[in-house]
Amino acid sequence: MSDSVRNTIYFAGVALLIIITGFVQSWNTALFILNFGLISAIMALGVNLQWGFAGLFNVGIMGFVALGGLATVLVSMPATPGAWQAGGAPVIGALMLGAATVVAAVILMTKMKAGKLRSFSVFGVLVVGFFVYRGLFDPAVGLIEDIDPAATGYLGGLGLPILLAWPAGGLLAAAVAWLIGKTALGLRSDYLAIATLGISEIIIAVMKNEDWLGRGVKNVVGLPRPAPYEVDLQSNTAFIERANGLGLDAVTASTLWVKLIYAGLFTVVLVILFVMAQRALHSPWGRMMRAIRDNEFAAEAMGKNVTARHLQIFVLGSAVCGIAGAMMTTLDGQLTPGTYQPLRFTFLIWVMVIVGGSGSNLGSVLGGFLIWWLWVMVEPMGSVLMNFVTYGMTDGYWLKDHLLESVAHMRLLTMGLVLLLVLRFSPRGLIPEK
Amino acid sequence: MIDFLNAFVALSNFVLIPAISYGAQLALGALGVTLIYGILRFSNFAHGDTMAFGAMCTILVTWLFQSWGISFGPLPTALLAMPFGILATMGLVLFTDRYVYKFYREQKAKPVILVIVSLGVMFILNGLVRFIIGPNDQRFSDGERFIISVREFKALTGLKEGLAFKTTQGITIVTAVIVVIALFWFLNRTRTGKSMRAYSDNEDLALLSGINPERVVMVTWLIVAALATIAGTLYGLDKSFKPFIFLQLLLPVFAAAIVGGLGSPLGAIAGGFTIAFSEVMITYAWKKVATYVVPEAWAPDTLVQLLSTDYKFAVSFVILIIVLLFRPTGLFAGKSV
Numbered sequence: 001m002s003d004s005v006r007n008t009i010y011f012a013g014v015a016l017l018i019i020i021t022g023f024v025q026s027w028n029t030a031l032f033i034l035n036f037g038l039i040s041a042i043m044a045l046g047v048n049l050q051w052g053f054a055g056l057f058n059v060g061i062m063g064f065v066a067l068g069g070l071a072t073v074l075v076s077m078p079a080t081p082g083a084w085q086a087g088g089a090p091v092i093g094a095l096m097l098g099a100a101t102v103v104a105a106v107i108l109m110t111k112m113k114a115g116k117l118r119s120f121s122v123f124g125v126l127v128v129g130f131f132v133y134r135g136l137f138d139p140a141v142g143l144i145e146d147i148d149p150a151a152t153g154y155l156g157g158l159g160l161p162i163l164l165a166w167p168a169g170g171l172l173a174a175a176v177a178w179l180i181g182k183t184a185l186g187l188r189s190d191y192l193a194i195a196t197l198g199i200s201e202i203i204i205a206v207m208k209n210e211d212w213l214g215r216g217v218k219n220v221v222g223l224p225r226p227a228p229y230e231v232d233l234q235s236n237t238a239f240i241e242r243a244n245g246l247g248l249d250a251v252t253a254s255t256l257w258v259k260l261i262y263a264g265l266f267t268v269v270l271v272i273l274f275v276m277a278q279r280a281l282h283s284p285w286g287r288m289m290r291a292i293r294d295n296e297f298a299a300e301a302m303g304k305n306v307t308a309r310h311l312q313i314f315v316l317g318s319a320v321c322g323i324a325g326a327m328m329t330t331l332d333g334q335l336t337p338g339t340y341q342p343l344r345f346t347f348l349i350w351v352m353v354i355v356g357g358s359g360s361n362l363g364s365v366l367g368g369f370l371i372w373w374l375w376v377m378v379e380p381m382g383s384v385l386m387n388f389v390t391y392g393m394t395d396g397y398w399l400k401d402h403l404l405e406s407v408a409h410m411r412l413l414t415m416g417l418v419l420l421l422v423l424r425f426s427p428r429g430l431i432p433e434k
Numbered sequence: 435m436i437d438f439l440n441a442f443v444a445l446s447n448f449v450l451i452p453a454i455s456y457g458a459q460l461a462l463g464a465l466g467v468t469l470i471y472g473i474l475r476f477s478n479f480a481h482g483d484t485m486a487f488g489a490m491c492t493i494l495v496t497w498l499f500q501s502w503g504i505s506f507g508p509l510p511t512a513l514l515a516m517p518f519g520i521l522a523t524m525g526l527v528l529f530t531d532r533y534v535y536k537f538y539r540e541q542k543a544k545p546v547i548l549v550i551v552s553l554g555v556m557f558i559l560n561g562l563v564r565f566i567i568g569p570n571d572q573r574f575s576d577g578e579r580f581i582i583s584v585r586e587f588k589a590l591t592g593l594k595e596g597l598a599f600k601t602t603q604g605i606t607i608v609t610a611v612i613v614v615i616a617l618f619w620f621l622n623r624t625r626t627g628k629s630m631r632a633y634s635d636n637e638d639l640a641l642l643s644g645i646n647p648e649r650v651v652m653v654t655w656l657i658v659a660a661l662a663t664i665a666g667t668l669y670g671l672d673k674s675f676k677p678f679i680f681l682q683l684l685l686p687v688f689a690a691a692i693v694g695g696l697g698s699p700l701g702a703i704a705g706g707f708t709i710a711f712s713e714v715m716i717t718y719a720w721k722k723v724a725t726y727v728v729p730e731a732w733a734p735d736t737l738v739q740l741l742s743t744d745y746k747f748a749v750s751f752v753i754l755i756i757v758l759l760f761r762p763t764g765l766f767a768g769k770s771v
């Protein structure tokens with residue numbers, strides 16, 4: 001069986017799974033799975049760039065996804081009236097001052113001779129910089145957060161179309177990835193893993209606590225949408241007529257139509273990114289990346305700048321995750337920093353890449369859809385299973401209640417099992433790298 | 435003079451005692467990570483969830499004992515239940531080693547593959563713990579709450595500041611000291627412990643001198659299971675038991691192990707306390723202490739808190755980065771494989 005036949009069967013199989021879901025459950029669920037599957041596929045492509053192409057072990061994906069989400073708020077929400085006048089300039093100034101302090105410390109560190117004098121001056125710069133920064137920053141933030149805290153209390157965004165937020169999310173993630181890569185990429189793989197894990201937690205902590213930036217845990221709701229609102233469609237006579245013509249009632253038709261519009265937009269992004277990743281993989285640059293991954297020392301001996309290439313691909317992969325994060329927040333219509341969990345946004349994406357086949361772009365896309373489908377469907381399938389297992393038990397028996405209640409936690413168990421089984425019996429994934 | 439005493443009491447109450455007990459918990463966790471790294475040569479991401487599993491087993495046995503009416507006097511019943519939790523966890527890690535890790539060890543897989551495998555184990559354990567005990571907060575501490583409470587301390591000393599010393603904090607510190615002494619005695623004095631250290635230092639040489647690697651690995655897992663259960667239970671007693679907390683503990687635990695030097699048990703302890711003290715001191719509002727020490731005119735009108743407590747991850751992370759940049763092998767030169 002040739003590769004293309006096998007791949008077609010795989011993708012047809014996943015499509016069939018989603019279609020069956022549509023018939024058995026509802027088409028809304030099927031389209032929900034499709035939309036998040038598209039986003040997951042993009043995240044998996046980003047991780048595959050880092051891990052599959054270059055062998056970088058990044059477990060901070062959640063952070064970059066969240067940055068993409070933040071970008072949607074910064075780009076698309078209207079600016080809060082009066083917030084910029086109240087404290088915008090001091091906040092930006094303070095942030096720039098903080099950055100300048102760090103830069104100054106780094107310059108002192110590299111330019112001065114090692115010794116007590118250097119330690120003291122670097123320390124002094126950092127301490128003075130920190131207090132000046134806090135002195136400038138805290139009152140300004142207080143002013144911003146006091147503006148109608150129940151509804152706004154943050155700077156707001158630029159009020160631009162939300163589709164612009166997708167590339168912006170990529171850029172934001174890329175900028176942060178550059179900073180992290182500059183400091184952490186020289187480290188061994190385990191250390192890089194811990195460093196990225198830490199960074200992602202810090203990004204989430206910042207988004208939860210810096211209310212002036214994105215309202216923190218108070219959430220930003222009602223983001224602008226690239227698709228029409230269901231309510232508007234339901235009162236649109238032309239739409240109702242067309243829906244009735246198809247034999248659907250207006251409410252169902254409107255939700256399906258909106259989801260289809262999102263699916264179309266996401267597909268365009270996925271196709272563009274996939275083609276780019278595929279071109280990159282088969283270009284001299286892609287071959288160089290894989291050469292570096294397979295033997296760093298040999299590649300270095302051939303005159304390749306390993307650290308610079310690693311930085312490059314780390315930034316690119318993180319940018320892709322940022323784009324996917326912005327798309328996801330757009331689909332949700334709200335930014336909720338409290339919902340970012342490493343198991344869901346970092347480790348699940350890893351399962352997708354490994355199951356699909358690390359190093360293979362097509363595999364990552366397949367893994368994205370398949371694992372996402374499984375993640376959503378484990379719960380209904382699990383509750384069927386548990387009903388079967390507990391069939392013989394009397395109602396009210398503690399074990400029966402416990403088993404039925406615990407169905408929700410079966411997804412983690414299943415994901416771990418899938419990951420271990422694939423690693424053991426098919427370590428190169430469903431669609432192996434050629 | 436009395437002001438300085440008050441300041442010291444406030445400092446002990448809010449900084450020293452919490453940081454010492456938190457540091458002890460981190461150190462026990464980091465010891466487990468560092469032993470796995472030294473012997474099996476990979477970073478075990480499932481360690482946090484092993485801690486959760488051990489604590490969960492202890493909690494279940496504790497509830498059983500409580501339902502039987504068994505108690506441990508003023509001490510928490512969980513201490514009686516802990517040996518059973520340790521046994522269950524030992525069974526679990528031996529099972530995962532036999533059916534998961536062994537395969538890759540025999541293949542001589544790259545460390546990063548083992549790390550990914552441990553991610554899979556992490557998922558399963560996390561799911562298992564939530565499946566068995568649910569995702570919610572579980573309280574299982576009983577016995578006396580305080581060794582000395584704020585009111586008793588004030589009555590005793592007549593100072594304005596009170597000092598509370600919780601039983602769980604006392605137990606944490608005492609247990610940690612006993613465990614660490616036992617561990618070092620084992621590593622330095624017994625034949626098995628010495629062979630473990632030899633294996634960690636130089637695998638080939640150890641194999642040449644007839645050390646059985648499978649036995650070393652098994653003993654390591656048993657010790658790690660005990661350490662993880664103790665660390666998890668102590669943390670659960672002192673704070674509260676919530677399955678997802680242990681995933682978040684992974685970062686400070688790893689930071690402690692790396693700061694101390696991966697593979698170095700002494701380093702893990704030093705790292706644990708370094709991380710704990712920095713976290714607590716940087717996120718503590720120093721106003722109370724400062725008002726006693728500085729003259730009245732200088733008394734601060736803000737909280738004098740360097741960072742809000744929500745950024746405690748950032749503290750462990752920054753220390754981690756600084757150490758990695760300036761002393762890549764950690765404080766107590768660990769390995770860099």
